[in-house]
Structures are given as structure tokens and as C-alpha cells.
Amino acid sequence: MTILAIVHQPDAGPGVFADVIAEAGIELDTWCPPEQPEPPALDRYGAVISFGGDAHPDQDSERPWLVTERNVLRDLLKADVPVLGVCLGAELLAQAAGAAVRRAGRPEIGFHSVQITDAGARDVLLGPIPPRFQALSWHSYQCELPVIATALARSDAGIQAFRIGSRTWGIQFHAEVTQAAFNSWLDDYEDDPDAETINPEELRAELAERIVAWNELGRAMCRRFLAAAELV
DSSP, X not given: OEEEEEOSXXXXXXXXXXXXXXXXXOEEEEEOTTTOOSOOOGGGEEEEEEOOOSOOTTOTTTOTHHHHHHHHHHHHHHHTOOEEEETHHHHHHHHHTTOOEEEEEEEEEEEEEEEEOHHHHTOTTTTTSOSEEEEEEEEEEEEOOOTTXXXXXXXXXXXXXXXXXXXXXXXXXXXXXXXXXXXHHHHTGGGOGGGTTOXXXXXXXXXXHHHHHHHHHXXXXXXXXXXXXXXX
């Protein structure tokens, strides 16, 4: 079986998820919508993971590939193909399910406290995570909860995780990201107007202290997704 990774830019790829997928003996294909306007044939894939990027979900006129990806995600929902959306991927998934996505009251960049909901505590993907944990994030948009979805985790800024049906999830935090990738984002933080107030060196130091445990959480989450998708 093969998984499709939807990757929007080179430094925002599968990260530690790729290690878990390879260990499971599953092939991983990549589709980059900004560079490949035509999506691949979706019937080849047992699951799809859409990752983050510097695009925003309301930039359809500037980045028309957002419309294409949203339509792909809508088709996957209709076909009940297991999907995991991460950050931008989660926002596009929420839109595909009919929810609004808006600019958040404040950006969440770095580690932020996230609370698992009662439904999240019973969820196969989120349930094993501690009820309150520090999640590594980089986003300035928040999605409303789709009518057909269940809220699994929240922060002060809004929804952090949701589930649609039994095998499709969206998470706002970057469970996949490696230390090298996040540091590359910090290298270019001045290109993001929403990141102008962060202290990149303080965040690098905090990242170095927390990244091993964070990557363990991400790998375990990916393993549970593969199991829920019935790929392992």
C-alpha cells in the first residue's frame, strides 16, 4: 500500500512521519500542488497526509493550487480515504468539510499549551497524549469546527485538533517537524510578518530541550494513524 504526502514547500515535508512510514514498509509518494497542478490518481493511495507551508487558506487568487487541493480533500472525504491534515493541511481540510477559516486573534509560534477535550481523550489518535501538553506550532490562522467534525483539542487561540468520521483528522500543531526543519523556519522568520515579535534564539534553545520528546510524540501519533487507516 502507498501513502500520498501533500507537500507545499521543501522545508515543510513529512519529517519524522517519513521515518515511521518507511519502518512500516509503506511506500510514500509526494505531490507538491504549487509545482504540479494536476493531482495524482487518488485511487492508488490507502491514506493521505497534507502538511503545512507558508501559504494561507484564504489566498486562492494568489495561489490557485489551494482550490485544487481543497477539491482533492473534498473528494477524499467523500470516498472515506483516511486523511491527516497538519497546520495548513488541517485548515484546508476544514474548508473542504464546509467550515470557515479565519485569521487567529494572535499567531501561535513555538510551544503552546493545548488541552485535550473529553472526546479527544477517547480518540485513537489523540487519546494517548497527556490531557494538557506543550505543542509545537507555527500558524496564524484558525479553523472553525466543521459541522460533521468532533473537537479533540483546543488552545486559548481555538481548535487544535478535530476528527471527521472515524479515520480523518486535522491538527494545527506540527507533530511531524524535525529540529532541522523548524530551525530553517527560524532562519527565515523575518519573512513572516506574523513572526516579528518572536525571539528566534530563545525559541531555538527551547526547541533543543524539547525536540526529542516532541519527535517521540509525533512518531507515536503517526503509528496510530497508520493503524487507524488499517495500513499496519
